Amino acid sequence: MNNTLGGIVKDGLWNKNVVFAQLLAMCPAMAVTTSGTNGLGMGLATTAVLIVSNILVSMIRHTVSSQVRIPVFVVLIATLVTLVDMAMNAWLHDLYKVLGLFIALIVVNCAILGRAEAFAVKNGVIASAVDGLAMGLGFTGALTMIGLIREFLGSGTLFAQASNLLGPSFAFLEMKIPGYGGALLMILPPGGFAVLGFLLAGKRVMESRIEERARAATGTPDAITT
Amino acid sequence: MDFASFREKMAYQPILLGVFALLASGALAWASNATSDAIAAAEAKDLRDSLSEVLPRGLADNDFLKDTLDIERNGKPVTIYLARREGVVIGAVFKLAERGYAADIQVLMAVDAEGRTLGVRVLKHAETPGLGDKIELAKSNWIKSFDGKSIGRPPLEQWAVKKDGGVFDQFAGATITPRVVVRIVKGGLEFFAAHRKEILGEKS
Numbered sequence: 001m002n003n004t005l006g007g008i009v010k011d012g013l014w015n016k017n018v019v020f021a022q023l024l025a026m027c028p029a030m031a032v033t034t035s036g037t038n039g040l041g042m043g044l045a046t047t048a049v050l051i052v053s054n055i056l057v058s059m060i061r062h063t064v065s066s067q068v069r070i071p072v073f074v075v076l077i078a079t080l081v082t083l084v085d086m087a088m089n090a091w092l093h094d095l096y097k098v099l100g101l102f103i104a105l106i107v108v109n110c111a112i113l114g115r116a117e118a119f120a121v122k123n124g125v126i127a128s129a130v131d132g133l134a135m136g137l138g139f140t141g142a143l144t145m146i147g148l149i150r151e152f153l154g155s156g157t158l159f160a161q162a163s164n165l166l167g168p169s170f171a172f173l174e175m176k177i178p179g180y181g182g183a184l185l186m187i188l189p190p191g192g193f194a195v196l197g198f199l200l201a202g203k204r205v206m207e208s209r210i211e212e213r214a215r216a217a218t219g220t221p222d223a224i225t226t
Numbered sequence: 227m228d229f230a231s232f233r234e235k236m237a238y239q240p241i242l243l244g245v246f247a248l249l250a251s252g253a254l255a256w257a258s259n260a261t262s263d264a265i266a267a268a269e270a271k272d273l274r275d276s277l278s279e280v281l282p283r284g285l286a287d288n289d290f291l292k293d294t295l296d297i298e299r300n301g302k303p304v305t306i307y308l309a310r311r312e313g314v315v316i317g318a319v320f321k322l323a324e325r326g327y328a329a330d331i332q333v334l335m336a337v338d339a340e341g342r343t344l345g346v347r348v349l350k351h352a353e354t355p356g357l358g359d360k361i362e363l364a365k366s367n368w369i370k371s372f373d374g375k376s377i378g379r380p381p382l383e384q385w386a387v388k389k390d391g392g393v394f395d396q397f398a399g400a401t402i403t404p405r406v407v408v409r410i411v412k413g414g415l416e417f418f419a420a421h422r423k424e425i426l427g428e429k430s
Contacts, residue, residue, distance in 0.1 A: 034355070064242065065233045072246050079250040083257050090264035093272075187355050 003123070005130050012134025018111045019142035019196075020203050025111040029143060030192040032102050034154070037162045039147030040140065041099045047136025049084055049106050050115060053077050054132035057120035064121075073116045081107045111139065142199075149195050152177075154186030277307060277319050280336040280345030287311050290319065297421050304417070306425060309336070315426045317344055318418060324410045327402045328352040331361070333410045335372075337418045339426055342376040346411055351403075358403035368395060368404070377415045385412040 018024050025046075032042040056076055064072050085103045088096045096103070106112070115135055120128040151157055159173040185191050232238060274291055281290075286309035293310065296303040299322075309317040319336040329352040336344035346369055348361045360366035371394060377385070386392025387404050396404045418425065 063233075065238060067234075068239045068243055071243060075246055075250050079253055082254055086257050086261045086265070090261035090268065093268035097272075184355070184357070 003127065005127065008127060008131050009134040012131060012136075013138045013141070016135075017138040017142060018135055019139060019146075020200060022111070022114070024114055025109045025139065028102060028105050028109055029146065029196070030189060031105070033143055033147035033150055033192060033195075034187050035151040035157075035161070036144055036148035036159045038099070038102075039143035039145075040162075041095065042102050043136070043140025043143040045084060045088075045099060045103060046106055046109060046112070047133065047140055049077070049080050050112055050136040050139075051129055051132035053080055053112055054115055054120040054128040055125055056080075057116040058123060058125045058128035061121045069121065070113075070117075073113055077112050077116070078107050111135065146192065146195050146199065149199075150186045150191050153183055153195075154191060155182040156180035276334055276347065276349060277336075279347050280334055281309055281317060281319055282344060285309060285311070285317065285344075295425065297417075297424060299417055308425070315339065318425050320414065320417075321349065322410050322414050322417075324406055324413075326351055326353055326406045327358055327400075328354070331403070331406055331410065333407065333414070335411060335414050337415065340376070341415060341419055341422065342374055342379075343372045343411065343415065345370075346372040346407075348407065353403045354400065357397060357400040360397050360400070361403060361407050366397075368397070369407075371395065372411050375411075377412070377419060382412075 012018075014021075016022055019026075019029050028042055028046070033039045053073075053076060057073060060072075081103065084106070085100075088103060089100070115131060119131045123131070148158060151160065156177040158175040159170075160176075162173040163169075163171040183191075186195070270291065277290065288308075288310040290307045290309050293308045295306045295308060297306060298304070304320050304322070307319040308315050309319065317336055317338045319334065321332060321334050323330045323332045325331075330350070331348060331353070332350040333346060334349050335346045338344050347363060348369060351359070351361065353359050353361065360368055363369055380393045384392045385394075385408060387394050387396040387401060387408060389396050389401055390405070392408065394404060394408050422428075
């Protein structure tokens with residue numbers, strides 16, 4: 001594990017991306033991503049919870065004994081999610097109507113407990129906060145990407161109803177392809193798995209290309225002059 | 227004894243768990259208290275918005291959110307919001323639900339004093355996206371085909387989708403969903419007819 005701040009960010013966004021590398025949090029990743037807007041909203045809400053839970057877990061890491069750490073973390077995360085749920089219902093009610101069902105699902109997002117266990121419990125507060133932010137943004141990016149692809153193929157729109165989520169000034173994001181009714185399958189669960197599969201394969205191909213190029217650049221010229 | 231070895235003691239574990247449970251419930255109680263007013267206000271606004279969707283603007287002059295009546299239907303109370311003008315009930319709005327293709331379809335409908343529908347909206351459903359979700363106004367105007375209809379116009383036996391010999395369109399690929407919505411609206415009109423005097427506040 002690379003523990004410089006830059007390394008943590010790179011891990012979160014790419015190398016150890018929650019969805020594309022760790023394959024965690026598949027439940028929200030499949031359920032919510034019927035549109036880019038839903039993916040983005042779920043990702044941002046999860047990021048907020050992840051940052052705060054990482055900070056708190058890191059702060060109490062010396063107080064909590066290893067025997068009971070799991071129940072303590074579970075209570076902590078469940079409390080945080082409930083707080084977010086209530087706060088959104090009260091003060092961001094329109095957004096809550098769009099995402100309401102999914103907020104409670106953050107509790108069962110294993111990525112959050114996963115980061116608490118794998119990172120925050122062993123690292124300082126600042127590193128843990130950065131890890132939460134990077135992992136959350138990586139998750140948001142993955143969800144938004146899956147959502148956009150499914151939405152584009154499935155209903156022929158991009159960021160539909162984004163102005164509901166982000167405010168009317170973001171209405172410019174909304175796009176519709178004229179004359180395309182959409183392939184329903186992509187909105188239904190099989191479409192989610194198909195898109196995820198293709199994206200995973202794409203990431204593998206990209207990584208092996210990068211690796212090959214790196215090997216070529218560090219001087220084994222014979223290998224490429226065949 | 228230093229903290230590190232005390233942390234591993236048996237007695238420390240329940241105390242730790244107890245303290246965390248206490249802190250967590252304290253935080254939740256505080257937050258619930260702090261947000262309950264705002265949540266209630268937001269939900270009341272939602273209800274008012276959806277009620278004014280089915281009730282034409284300017285029809286009623288009372289605060290129909292507070293002017294309600296509970297009548298039992300199939301063993302469950304249905305809250306009826308009374309729309310009045312100058313004190314006379316001119317319409318009733320109520321919410322009904324019935325099982326659709328996937329889960330309950332919740333329908334809000336407004337009926338005028340003569341038993342004609344003023345408006346129908348689907349509040350909540352889990353029908354197949356792209357097929358059954360045309361019952362939403364955002365997706366299709368289909369739900370407006372109930373406006374002005376009453377029991378008798380069309381005749382009772384034609385309160386069905388076209389496939390079943392009725393007057394309402396079904397959607398390509400989805401017959402169950404519109405069938406259920408038609409049945410809910412028809413049931414709502416019959417419910418209104420059965421309790422008309424009670425709802426309008428007339429002496430029988």
